[in-house]
Amino acid sequence: MDFSQNYFEIFQLSVSFDLDTEDLSKRYRSLQSRLHPDKFVDATDHEKRLSLQWATRVNAAYQIISSDLSRAIYLLELKGVLIQENPKLPKNFLIEQIERREELDKILEDGCSMELLAAFKGEIDKCTADYLAEFSEIYLTNLRDAEIVVYKLQFFNKLSLQVNKIEDKILGY
Amino acid sequence: MALLQITEPGQRVDPHQRKVAAGIDLGTTNSLIASVRDGIAQTLPDSQGQHLLPSVVQFKEKSTLVGQSALDSAEEDPLNTILSVKRMMGRGIDDIERLGERLPYDFANTENGMVKINTVAGDKSPIEISSEILKELVGRAHRSFSGHLDGVVITVPAYFDDAQRQATRDAARLAGLTVLRLLNEPTAAAVAYGLDSGYEGLVAVYDLGGGTFDISILRLTRGVFEVVATGGNSALGGDDFDKCIAEWIITESGYKQDLSPRQLRSLILKARALKELLSDNDVADVDVSIDGLYFLGQLTRNHMNELVANLITDSMNACRRVLRDADETEISNVVMVGGSTRMHAVRQAVTDFFGVEPLVNIDPDQVIAIGAAEQANILVGNKPQDEMLLLDVLPLSLGIETMGGLAEKIIQRNTSIPISKSQEYTTYKDGQTAMLFHVVQGERELVSDCRSLASFELRGIPAMVAGAARIEVTFQVDADGLLSVSARELTTGINTSVMIKPSYGLSELEISDMLRASIDFAEDDVKVRSLAEARVEAMSLIDALELALGQDGDRLLQPDDLASLEEGISILRKVSRTNDINAINDEVRTLSVTSEKFAALRMDSAVRSAFSGLHIDQLQED
Structure with a gap:
């Protein structure tokens, strides 16, 4: 072997x-x-x-x-780029993330309708797809930016996991 | 050089005759054993012609009853008659109390919180009780085949954690069985349906048994069964439906006192009978009179459906979750398993949810045992050309306890198995030579909300300053979903020993003690036994090698290597006829080493053929 x-x-x-x-x-x-x-x-x-x-x-x-995200991380790894635990990200991206989290909190406070949650998830999926396309385009030529895209994808992945957790709670788990 | 042996493709070379294997459905309420005979998987009856064996064990001072006769005495002797032992497998006393079970047994106090039931025959663990059921089933196989059983496949709920699987395996060992594989119950059901039809697509297996509920999504492609996701509830089943109906009878009767074990047992049996009656009828008469608890009335099917509506909703929620985990919505077939799926309300809810009529043409009580028998027949080697493969996933995340009672996940739920993960740890004190780990299974963040599987101690860490040692711990989960742990200090390369102590199971030592006690042999016998064991090992190595040589010897080996392997085989064969245990063991070792190169060549060849097969497929599709 x-x-x-x-x-x-x-x-x-x-x-x-x-x-x-x-x-x-x-x-x-x-x-x-x-x-x-x-x-x-x-x-x-x-x-x-x-x-x-x-x-x-x-x-x-x-x-x-x-899986797309882990494949992206693995490709960087093969090129010698190791993912950091606490990366520095553009300020406007972080603000956008905070806003999304607040939006999710609001959905929770407002009685957590499955429809709103689904719409929120749809939004996350769309952003994820966009960043994946960007990664595919740039990772061969621009490792530095590709790394940043992966960090952004990780944020969206976390959000998506959080939505799943909320769904679990609604379903009684 | 040996003469070429010419055989039909796919046929075994002598001395490998057809082997006898069986599939066992070790159920909460009923158990079954099935085997493939004349190409057809059939369940095996007892001497009275009964196929279902009630999973009930009654301990008496000098004997043990299993099955219907034990069930019949359940009312008279509730403390010594154990029902639904499966719910206690791999569990601690605390778990059982947390489930809110009203079990009418006299639990013994054990140091580690492991469940033991005090009976007239002594304290009995769930593992020992289950092994009695297995022995009874195997007796049927021995009667049917008048001889030896080469191996069994035992089914477990897909949701069973490591402790529960380990307990099942240990029960089989106590019963003297060779376990070919622990198979997830829903997978077995899909095998029973899928093998014959050559069906491809996504299948949901809805299994509502006596004590557990499983929902699994499987992908079937070209003979490969892949468990995409599993979910369910290991504390929801037909028993709960019975309980709901029993509670209703208590309320209606106006009986206010606590129920005695005998009353409770009778009432549950009454409730179960009512439930079964209402599968075929719209309304049933209720006539209960048990030690002062009286009720005379009627129960309609609709009313019963209302009583159990919450339970059905619980099961549908689990379906919703597993669909999301699988990231699939288009289910093309639903397989129904378990006696409780005979209930109209259940079938209706399933049809509404998945949008397809569920498959019910194989007896829902037998379908798992039949699938297990098919798989056992393949694993034991009776269908070498068969391409079927079961790919399973880990049902619950595996993790270890970290600071503050948090569970750090090492391997995520629904990861395909076998899988391994390595993690690095370091020491926090100067000169520290040991470390304690606590392995848990479950999805929650707090260790106290997860299932405790085992603790293990790493010993023999070289003494260094705090933080300098780098200990790599590898968690390996095998194809049965069972965990093993190994560890190594990376800077020195020293292997550290791992001792696992199961939280609620039996340790290796306890099992071998029990096996020894059951055999009760003298000094002389020990020698006879080790000689027999050495010979068995020699023969199985010879068998395995001859089988492999028959398939690939000429194709993959140079004449020299082929000759030296054949020579090794003939030496081992000669030595194993003698009584020299050491010589046999030595030759087994030598031949094993000689064969390693051949094994590696076979693996490489298997990998190559995996891709060459693929290209042909693609050509055909184009």
């Missing part, structure tokens, strides 16, 4: 942000249907261990590159 392969190489894909997810999931399933421990019930202990390691690595790789 070649641990020096990156997550794209595991699927015999070229390193790129733009990815045919349908094709990726075909490759993923094809690999797992040959490497998964269930295919090695009769095998030697050594093969069982190899199978577990492979299946684990294929799952980890798939998890990272199948």
Whole structure:
């Protein structure tokens, strides 16, 4: 097993942000249907261990590159850019984030209608899509700006997770 | 050089004959065992022709009853007759109290809060009680096949956490079974439906059993079953419906005193009978007379539906959440599992929510065992050409306790398994050589709101100044969803030992003690046993290697390597006929090492074929 392969190489894909997810999931399933421990019930202990390691690595790789944000972060990592915990972001972006949070708080205070929440989520999804498009366009030529876009995407991802949490509460979890 | 062995493609090379495997649905209310015979998965009956085994165990001073006979004495002997033991698997006393259960048992006090029930036959853990049910089921298989069972697949609710899965596996070990795989119940149900139809698309499996509710979204593509998301409620089931009806009877009867265990049990059985009656009828007569609790009246189906409406709403909310987790809306099929899905109100709610008529043509009580049997048959190697694969996800996030009682998530819910994650930690005191970790499972932020799985201690950390040691802890979750932990100090490369102490399960030591006690063997037998074990290991290595050589030997190996493996096999075969335990173990080790290169070649070849197969598919599509 070649641990020096990156997550794209595991699927015999070229390193790129733009990815045919349908094709990726075909490759993923094809690999797992040959490497998964269930295919090695009769095998030697050594093969069982190899199978577990492979299946684990294929799952980890798939998890990272199948999702847009984690794929973006991984691409930066491959280029030697490590994501910071507390990045410096443009002031107007931060203000915009605060406003969105206030908007969400208001939806909560006003009795938390599912419709308003859905509209808010739609807005987040749209911004996310825009930033993803921007990342795809610039990450090969402008690493510095691409990194900033990833931080912005992380903010939107957090918001989206928060909306999910609120939904969970409404659904009684 | 050995002669080429010519066999039909996909057929096993001798001595690998057809193996016997079974699927077991270890249910809250009823359990079943099924096996594939003549290509068809069928549930196996007991000697009276009954297929469903009530999951009930009655302990007597000198014997143990399992099933209907135990259920029949539940009213007479409530303290020694254990029902719905599945709800207690891998749980602590606190959990059970928190669930607000009114369980009529005499719980023993244990040091660690683990559940043990005081019976005339001594204190019994849920694991031991479940193993009695498993033994009874396996007896049916032995009768049917008059012999040995090579392995079983046991199903568990998709929502079961690590402790509950581990407890199930331990119960199987106590019953002397080889577990091929723990399979999620909804996946098993989809296997039962999906295998025959070659269906592709998104499937929701709605499983309302006796004690648990599971909802799973599966994607079926070219024989691959992928669990996209699972959810549910491990404390919602048919039993709760019975309780609602029982509460109604109590209210209507005007009975004000506390119910005795016997009264409670009888009442629940009455309520269950009423519920079943109302699956076929619009109205049922109620006639209850239990030790001073009297009620004579009628219950209509509509009224019952009102009584249980909240429970159905709870289950629909879980459906909503799992759809969101799966990020899917278009469900093309719904599979119904569990006796409670016979209720009209349940079927209606499911149809309304998913917008499709649910599949009900396989008996909802049997569908899980049948799917498990199909999977067992494949795993044991009876269908080597079969492409079916089950890809599962971790049902609940795994985390560890950090400062202030917070849970830090290490592996997120719904991550595909097997998976591993590594995390670095450091020491906070000079010269610190040990560290204590507490592993929890659940979605909440506070450790106290999550399930405590185990604690483990890292020992043998090299003494350094505070903050200098870098300890990498790796959490590995296998294909059964079971966790193991390993740790290494990175600056020195020293492996630290990990000792796991399950919060509410049995430790490795306790299990081996129990196994030993059940065998009760003398000094001489120990030798006989280790010789037998060494031989079994030798044979399974030879079997595995011959199978692999038959498939890939000529294709992947140079003549020299092939010859040395074949020589190794024949040496091991010769040695294992002797009584020399050490020589057998030595040869097993030698041959294992010799075969490692071949194993690596086989893996690489598997990876290559994964992609070559893909290109052919794509050509066909174009």
